[in-house]
Amino acid sequence: MARIAIVRGxxxxxxxxxLQSGHxxxxxxxxxxxxxxxxxxxxxxxxxxxxxxxxxIALHGRDGEDGTLQATCEALGVxxxxxxxxxxxxxxxxxxxxxxxxxxxxxxxxxxxxSSDAVRHMGAGAALRRAADRLGYxxxxxxxxQGSALGLSVVQDATDLTAAAMAAFDHGDRxxxxxxxxxxxxxxxxAGPELDALPAVEIRTTTGVHDFExxxxxxxxxxxxxxxxxxxxxxxxxxxxxxxxxTIGIRDFGRVDIxxxxxxxxxxxxxxxxxxxxxxxxxxxxxxxGRTFEQLALQIVDAALARMGxxxxxxx
Amino acid sequence: xxxxxxxxxAARATGxxxxxxRALFSVLERPEIISLAGGNTxxxxxxxxxxxxxxxxxxxxxxxxxxxxxxxxxxxxxLREQLVALMATEGIEAEPHxxxxxxxxxQALEFLAKIFCDPxxxxxxxxxxxxxxxxxxxxxxxxxxxxxxxxxxxxPDALEEKLRTVASEGRRAKFxxxxxxxxxxxxxxxxxxxxxxxxxxxxxxDVLIVEDNPYxxxxxxxxxxxxxxxxxxEGIVYLGTxxxxxxxxxxxxxxxxxxxxxxxxxxxxxxxxxxxSPLTQLAAxxxxxxxxxxxxxxxxxxxxxxxxxxxxxALAQYFxxxxxxxxxxxxxxxxxxLPAPIDTKAMLxxxxxxxxxxxxxxxxxxxxxxxxxxxxxxxxxPSVADIDEGIRRIGSVVxxxxxxARSLEAE
Numbered sequence: 088m089a090r091i092a093i094v095r096g097x098x099x100x101x102x103x104x105x106l107q108s109g110h111x112x113x114x115x116x117x118x119x120x121x122x123x124x125x126x127x128x129x130x131x132x133x134x135x136x137x138x139x140x141x142x143x144i145a146l147h148g149r150d151g152e153d154g155t156l157q158a159t160c161e162a163l164g165v166x167x168x169x170x171x172x173x174x175x176x177x178x179x180x181x182x183x184x185x186x187x188x189x190x191x192x193x194x195x196x197x198x199x200x201x202s203s204d205a206v207r208h209m210g211a212g213a214a215l216r217r218a219a220d221r222l223g224y225x226x227x228x229x230x231x232x233q234g235s236a237l238g239l240s241v242v243q244d245a246t247d248l249t250a251a252a253m254a255a256f257d258h259g260d261r262x263x264x265x266x267x268x269x270x271x272x273x274x275x276x277x278a279g280p281e282l283d284a285l286p287a288v289e290i291r292t293t294t295g296v297h298d299f300e301x302x303x304x305x306x307x308x309x310x311x312x313x314x315x316x317x318x319x320x321x322x323x324x325x326x327x328x329x330x331x332x333x334t335i336g337i338r339d340f341g342r343v344d345i346x347x348x349x350x351x352x353x354x355x356x357x358x359x360x361x362x363x364x365x366x367x368x369x370x371x372x373x374x375x376x377g378r379t380f381e382q383l384a385l386q387i388v389d390a391a392l393a394r395m396g397x398x399x400x401x402x403x
Numbered sequence: 404x405x406x407x408x409x410x411x412x413a414a415r416a417t418g419x420x421x422x423x424x425r426a427l428f429s430v431l432e433r434p435e436i437i438s439l440a441g442g443n444t445x446x447x448x449x450x451x452x453x454x455x456x457x458x459x460x461x462x463x464x465x466x467x468x469x470x471x472x473x474x475x476x477x478x479x480x481x482l483r484e485q486l487v488a489l490m491a492t493e494g495i496e497a498e499p500h501x502x503x504x505x506x507x508x509x510q511a512l513e514f515l516a517k518i519f520c521d522p523x524x525x526x527x528x529x530x531x532x533x534x535x536x537x538x539x540x541x542x543x544x545x546x547x548x549x550x551x552x553x554x555x556x557x558x559p560d561a562l563e564e565k566l567r568t569v570a571s572e573g574r575r576a577k578f579x580x581x582x583x584x585x586x587x588x589x590x591x592x593x594x595x596x597x598x599x600x601x602x603x604x605x606x607x608x609d610v611l612i613v614e615d616n617p618y619x620x621x622x623x624x625x626x627x628x629x630x631x632x633x634x635x636x637e638g639i640v641y642l643g644t645x646x647x648x649x650x651x652x653x654x655x656x657x658x659x660x661x662x663x664x665x666x667x668x669x670x671x672x673x674x675x676x677x678x679x680s681p682l683t684q685l686a687a688x689x690x691x692x693x694x695x696x697x698x699x700x701x702x703x704x705x706x707x708x709x710x711x712x713x714x715x716x717a718l719a720q721y722f723x724x725x726x727x728x729x730x731x732x733x734x735x736x737x738x739x740x741l742p743a744p745i746d747t748k749a750m751l752x753x754x755x756x757x758x759x760x761x762x763x764x765x766x767x768x769x770x771x772x773x774x775x776x777x778x779x780x781x782x783x784x785p786s787v788a789d790i791d792e793g794i795r796r797i798g799s800v801v802x803x804x805x806x807x808a809r810s811l812e813a814e
Binding site: 100 | 454807
């Protein structure tokens with residue numbers, strides 16, 4: 088029996104998602120003999136964590152996915168679920184992630200990163216326009232470090248570029264401008280010590296863009312599992328997802344978002360703390376693989392507990 | 404999200420959309436955020452006396468006034484009498500039997516769409532307009548179109564032209580929805596001079612007017628303007644609420660409508676929830692009958708005036724010169740508009756980081772690309788100190804945004 092603090096809520100616009108994720112995890116683990124407490128991010132958090140055996144991190148966006156909480160847990164000597172700080176930092180920054188993937192020879196659409204400092208002090212607004220021209224419209228603009236597709240726009244031509252850039256910069260200090268890849272969108276969750284791929288989930292949207300608004304609107308997006316795509320495409324995507332997760336250093340569980348473009352799978356995003364709500368992709372994929380969410384949550388907790396005692400030594 | 408029930412929903416349920424604003428409201432409960440986003444009144448002003456009224460209702464045992472039983476769908480007579488007396492203070496003549504009590508005026512909006520609108524039917528509104536009306540009308544798959552609006556309210560010539568265009572297309576608007584006094588979100592009041600003209604145009608084109616009047620009693624400056632319903636009782640449905648006069652938590656609103664319309668609305672009310680809560684109806688009647696209203700309203704008006712002053716002073720101090728805002732003589736809201744290329748919906752993320760919140764302007768338009776540079780700011784609920792600090796925080800984000808936009812556009 089362990090004391091588990093489920094950290095959820097937080098300060099980001101993903102707060103509501105996170106509260107739902109935390110609640111779903113808590114509901115699953117309450118069936119076990121562990122002692123469960125749901126906690127929010129506030130100045131008492133460290134004190135609360137000091138009195139628990141493991142922190143289950145169900146905190147999306149800033150603090151929970153950027154490595155802040157993970158690094159704090161390591162400093163504190165408290166076991167925690169999911170990926171270590173460096174992986175979180177890498178995966179939370181889409182620019183760094185792309186660099187890593189390209190270096191490892193993994194497929195991801197070409198993109199450039201422009202920082203707000205460069206715009207302010209180097210006139211890099213012009214670089215953004217040049218990058219869009221070089222990539223060719225339509226382009227995707229999104230904050231380099233943000234979850235749930237906040238501040239994401241698909242820009243069809245140069246007239247909408249400034250507005251889209253402003254919106255993306257409102258959600259982060261660095262913006263990724265990426266070539267738009269048409270095709271079917273898949274999300275592949277990985278879990279377990281070997282980071283096995285769970286069944287792919289196909290994402291269908293009414294608008295063609297899986298942005299924040301679409302994610303919040305009932306019926307605007309549909310998750311289909313098993314995905315209705317050819318087996319060879321799904322197999323190729325699963326291989327890429329597992330390679331990506333291992334390359335980035337995902338631990339316990341995670342999710343890789345992929346679009347099947349004309350040249351095969353292209354990696355769009357990596358989540359170290361994906362949604363864990365009743366309707367989220369990872370629980371859906373777990374169920375499809377024949378596991379209950381309770382089994383998955385327990386597996387994640389057990390892995391974190393097994394690491395306990397080593398957590399005082401930084402893992403990376 | 405996977406939804407195993409998705410193939411069972413009615414078409415009207417598929418048009419209901421989520422929004423970033425919904426996500427925003429879960430962040431607002433964080434203590435470090437100063438929220439200028441809500442629409443709440445300061446209930447502490449009426450709290451003590453209202454609970455006294457609840458106690459009176461609790462200990463009184465009169466036939467036909469059981470606070471714990473059911474009541475008629477039309478509303479309890481003692482409350483309807485008080486509502487008629489309240490409307491009389493604004494020059495509206497009515498009889499208690501003409502009044503239908505609803506759960507807030509919001510429920511009346513829902514019923515109006517329900518009894519009048521088939522999918523695709525046309526409703527006209529001001530732009531911007533009350534977001535709750537857009538939600539209620541939108542859920543019946545209506546075609547919501549807007550009429551031009553300026554600092555004096557809806558523009559009669561624009562209304563005339565719109566109605567002509569609609570007629571030339573072989574259509575007729577089911578009704579024109581107006582919040583003529585201290586409009587939500589803009590705070591703008593339709594001027595006394597324009598009111599008869601708006602009524603005349605609607606009568607001539609045979610278009611029903613829905614007058615939603617939640618804020619007129621909260622006038623802290625200037626001369627009262629006659630409600631449209633006090634100028635005519637033909638072709639008009641009047642909506643009132645106690646949310647601002649007493650408190651929103653009791654959920655008491657009402658409709659004053661031509662008899663055939665009232666009858667249909669009462670049937671809709673009965674079908675929806677049988678009756679509004681007798682407990683809150685009786686407590687509200689007791690409160691209105693107790694003579695507390697004039698004194699409490701004076702406190703409300705004085706408090707809100709101080710807060711409105713604090714807000715416009717802070718806007719003058721912290722917002723850029725190119726920004727504009729309304730300075731309403733009553734109500735709950737100021738509407739501020741910022742220079743291009745500010746997008747208030749995107750900027751909200753930065754403002755939340757800075758510890759302040761507002762409602763982005765796009766929420767108040769049927770076409771969500773309108774209102775991108777505007778924001779609704781509430782002054783009735785936050786303290787004077789919070790208003791100043793909240794506007795300061797937003798202003799500093801705006802300044803940085805504009806500076807950044809200039810850098811971004813530089814060649």
